[in-house]
Amino acid sequence: MQDVRLIEILSDAAAALAGPDASPDVVERVLADACARAGVPCTMRTTSSGIHFDWRRTPGRRDHAFVSVLADCARLALAAGGASAGRTLDAHGFSLELERAASMARWRNQTLAVAVFEVTGLEMGPGMIDQFDVVSDVGALALSAVRQDDRVGHLGADQFALLFPRAGTFESRSAFKRVKAALAANDRMSRDLGIGAVGYAELGEAGSGAEVLAAARERQSQARMRRAYLAPVDPTHPLAG
Numbered sequence: 001m002q003d004v005r006l007i008e009i010l011s012d013a014a015a016a017l018a019g020p021d022a023s024p025d026v027v028e029r030v031l032a033d034a035c036a037r038a039g040v041p042c043t044m045r046t047t048s049s050g051i052h053f054d055w056r057r058t059p060g061r062r063d064h065a066f067v068s069v070l071a072d073c074a075r076l077a078l079a080a081g082g083a084s085a086g087r088t089l090d091a092h093g094f095s096l097e098l099e100r101a102a103s104m105a106r107w108r109n110q111t112l113a114v115a116v117f118e119v120t121g122l123e124m125g126p127g128m129i130d131q132f133d134v135v136s137d138v139g140a141l142a143l144s145a146v147r148q149d150d151r152v153g154h155l156g157a158d159q160f161a162l163l164f165p166r167a168g169t170f171e172s173r174s175a176f177k178r179v180k181a182a183l184a185a186n187d188r189m190s191r192d193l194g195i196g197a198v199g200y201a202e203l204g205e206a207g208s209g210a211e212v213l214a215a216a217r218e219r220q221s222q223a224r225m226r227r228a229y230l231a232p233v234d235p236t237h238p239l240a241g
Helices: 003-017 024-038 061-081 091-107 129-145 169-184 187-192 209-227
Strands: 042-047 050-055 112-120 151-156 159-165 194-202
Touching (some): 003 061, 024 042, 024 061, 061 091, 091 112, 091 151, 112 169, 112 209, 129 151, 129 169, 129 187, 169 187, 194 209
Antiparallel strands (some): 042 050, 112 159, 112 194
């Protein structure tokens, strides 16, 4: 088969794998179709450890190169599902997830947004072990208020972050209102904690995940300065401010 035909097959496979519905079953079907169209003597399966190859005969250099590129596309599609759903990420985990999501957004010509917010009344340090339970509670409440594909991270101290794939600043603001409402509806959270300054940013044409997070933090800092000139919130309703 001519090299240009192999490139066309890889292009079709990459487009299918870049789709938002690229579940593991879809990935396996795309892999099987691509190998059949290319006449490559290999069966490719998705496993918990990645992509498994079953060669029916010793591959040539062209077959091996084709399967290698196809597998890289499949791994990227599988990673888009993420293994971090349903839990609060630490700062390192959130950064990794943000960079992965930013790469996926650029690949799929989509955007993403980040919101960074602070929880007042949350003290971290020696002797504050019980506050780690509060961090888990805040993360769980935030996760309950966002979409399945969104991510929640604790960046340290009183700082939290929300990652919204396929969303802009407008959508992230609406989502944060739901997070804030979920925290306010919890007796323990509304009694002991408050929401401080919030910053939003979205992925630019050539921006990285780190740049988006830095922009959100800069806007959070600006919001904190603006809040300093406003009257304090009602102390009996700390989550209202």
